[in-house]
Amino acid sequence: MTYDQVTVPEDGEKISLADDGSLEVPDSPIIPIIYGDGVGSDVGPAAQQVLEAAAEATGREINWMRVYAGESAREKYDENLPDETVEAIKEHRVAIKGPLTTPVGAGFRSLNVGLRKLLDLYANVRPTYHLDGVPSPVKSPEQMDMVTFRENTEDVYSGIEWEAGTDEVEKVREFVEDEMDQTNIIHNGPVGIGIKPITEFGTKRLVRRAIDYALEHGRDSVTLIHKGNIMKYTEGQFRDWGYEVAKEEYGDEVITEDTLWEERDGEAPDGAVVVNDRIADNMLQQILTRTDEYDVLATMNLNGDYISDACGAQIGGLGIAPGANFGDGRLLAEPVHGSAPKYEGQDKVNPTAMILSGRMMLEYLGWDDAADLVRNAIEETISSGKVTYDLERQLEDAEKLATSEYADEVVNNIEKLS
Structure with missing residues (x-):
């Protein structure tokens, strides 16, 4: 060229x-x-x-x-x-x-x-x-050794939103009110509305990349970070699709945390990567209180921004x-x-x-x-x-x-x- x-x-x-x-x-x-x-x-x-x-x-x-x-x-x-x-x-x-x-x-x-x-x-x-x-502001900064894999193309960073007071946002408001019975939440004056897309394709290729990295670099675990207890069809789906990748594509190389404790009393097979998940707000606490227990993190765009900056604070x-x-x-x-x-x-x-x-x-x-x-x-x-x-x-x-x-x-x- x-x-x-x-x-x-x-x-x-x-x-x-x-x-x-x-x-x-x-x-x-x-x-x-x-x-x-x-x-x-x-x-x-x-x-x-x-x-x-x-x-x-x-x-x-x-x-x-x-x-x-x-x-x-x-x-x-x-x-x-x-x-x-x-x-x-x-x-x-x-x-x-x-x-x-x-x-x-x-x-x-x-x-x-x-x-x-x-x-x-x-x-x-x-x-x-x-x-x-x-x-560093923490006593043992050397315990921090995490790698955050943050999905880059979806979530609220996709920029699908409508400004308060526009004709477009009113159309979206009407749809939400008619189809989802959300009148009490969005009818109190002007409202801006955004959409949070999370796809199976985007999730699985991100989680796959994180697991591959963990296997290639001798890391012990991959943690799926989400707020699926509240956002069940977006962040909860990210968690579910992430586990699908782990269970269906990696055989004995990957074991889930549930299987680890239910079938192996906490003893992971040699060389296997343990896949687990944590709620995002709890994870922000645990990267500080249980720093040495986490390794590779896989999450969505906004969570990844928060989590990686919080990790960065511990190393200077x-x-x-x-x-x-x-x-x-x-x-x-x-x-x-x-x-x-x-x-x-x-x-x-x-x-x-x-x-x-x-x-x-x-x-x-x-x-x-x-x-x-x-x-x-x-x-x-x-x-x-x-x-x-x-x-x-x-x-x-x-x-x-x-x-x-x-x-x-x-x-x-x-x-x-x-």
Whole structure:
């Protein structure tokens, strides 16, 4: 494909998909990158520098292809999410982006959600683990080691809703009143109404991905998180369809919690993954009170947002928390945090979340040695007390570094450790 505003690196090669669905990754792949809005102008280049160093230290080369969304796209294309950007990520399969801000009246409820939907990146995966040296509000942050699989395309994030006072919302109100006898609930003045779609297809492919991850990475359990005691036909159905996947598709590799206790007295077979479920509000408590009892979490869009942020708080906050969006043969890495526009261009904020999101990208490429280098170098940097302002103010005798200085220090540690 040819592009108007995007320069394709001459020396790099495209990642392709093999017949069996696996990635074929050259040693010098082309990787699209969106720096993002706000602090993206700082954390984007910092992450790029660190990931590039890790690749070079392991005998590889990343050929970056700058693509645009948000403010940078408006400057070049006069639109927020140009077709070129979407097509570039489709064509090259693996990409990384910084945070994006959706301006009022932009045509998208969220540019981040828009990208996920257009690319069918149905699993938002957020691993939460503690790094040595990072201050935490809990006594034992090292107990937190969970991976949240959050369905990316459905639930209330699908954006199916009607504004109070419009003709459209009145039609929906009339239907609900006539068909569901809900007059007392929605007839007290103006009302906004939204729809929460949960499909069998979307649920099962998300839960399947979570179970596959648990099996591949030696994890002990997958927990289905829902509010099915109240929303019986949406979140309750998510739970039921999730259990169907576990029982019907995995044989002896997976065992449900009920079977575990009713037939095996709590002793799981060697190598088997236990699938259980928890009510969402109770789970928000248990990730704090029983942190070490949970492993891989699978849930819907809104629950996943709440749960992963609560997990992130235990390991030092969203400045540390990575994430990535997975589709079939495609990945878009992105940090959990937002664009924080008041800090834009100040070379101040912590780039660790975007760097660690890039670490997930390296793992997806099969470059585990480079991914390990990134984590080890970050831990070495933070443990030595060389940190950005957000951590420096919580530590004694720490040295406050700018975003770019922190990236330089991580790169130095990559070179020392490689």
